[in-house]
Amino acid sequence: MSKEKELTLEEKLQAAQELNVKLGDDLKASQDSEKKSIEIAVSLQSDMGTELESLKKVNEGLKATLSDLNLELASKDQEIASSSKLPIVKIGKDRFDLLFPKFIFRYKGQSIEVTEKLINDNPELAAELVKKGSGALVKKGGN
Numbered sequence: 389m390s391k392e393k394e395l396t397l398e399e400k401l402q403a404a405q406e407l408n409v410k411l412g413d414d415l416k417a418s419q420d421s422e423k424k425s426i427e428i429a430v431s432l433q434s435d436m437g438t439e440l441e442s443l444k445k446v447n448e449g450l451k452a453t454l455s456d457l458n459l460e461l462a463s464k465d466q467e468i469a470s471s472s473k474l475p476i477v478k479i480g481k482d483r484f485d486l487l488f489p490k491f492i493f494r495y496k497g498q499s500i501e502v503t504e505k506l507i508n509d510n511p512e513l514a515a516e517l518v519k520k521g522s523g524a525l526v527k528k529g530g531n
Contacts, residue, residue, distance in 0.1 A: 475504040476528065479514040484525040491524050493517065 395403070465478070474485040486504050493502045495513055500506075502524070507514045517525055 477504060477507045477514065477525070479507070479511070479518055479525075482518075483528045484518075485528060486524060487526060488524050493522065493524075 474487065475489070477484050477486050486507070489503065491502050492499050493513075494500075495502075495516060502513070502517070507517065
């Protein structure tokens with residue numbers, strides 16, 4: 389059996405110094421990599437903040453546009469209602485021509501006189517008229 393030669397103190401010191409240099413290089417590379425990762429994260433965070441602000445502005449613009457469109461729609465609803473010979477009542481999302489200015493309807497055990505105002509003021513009554521298929525209401529097409 390051959391015995392391995394034991395390293396001298398100088399050889400051990402040189403090996404330790406070489407290892408120390410290699411570890412130092414590895415540490416430097418690791419620190420550089422960490423620094424780059426931090427820079428990328430900061431950059432992404434900045435980009436995301438900018439994008440968020442941009443999206444907030446777009447959202448505000450869309451809200452304003454939606455508000456304008458809702459006002460225009462309400463105006464068109466009034467135009468349609470005022471140009472129609474028959475009163476129009478809106479029940480839920482649907483519009484109906486009201487064929488009679490007044491009529492009697494049995495509601496909650498009582499006979500009541502139904503008018504356009506009463507239908508507009510009482511959504512529960514309006515829903516009941518639709519549910520019962522009242523002949524006084526004719527659904528308008530295209531709704």
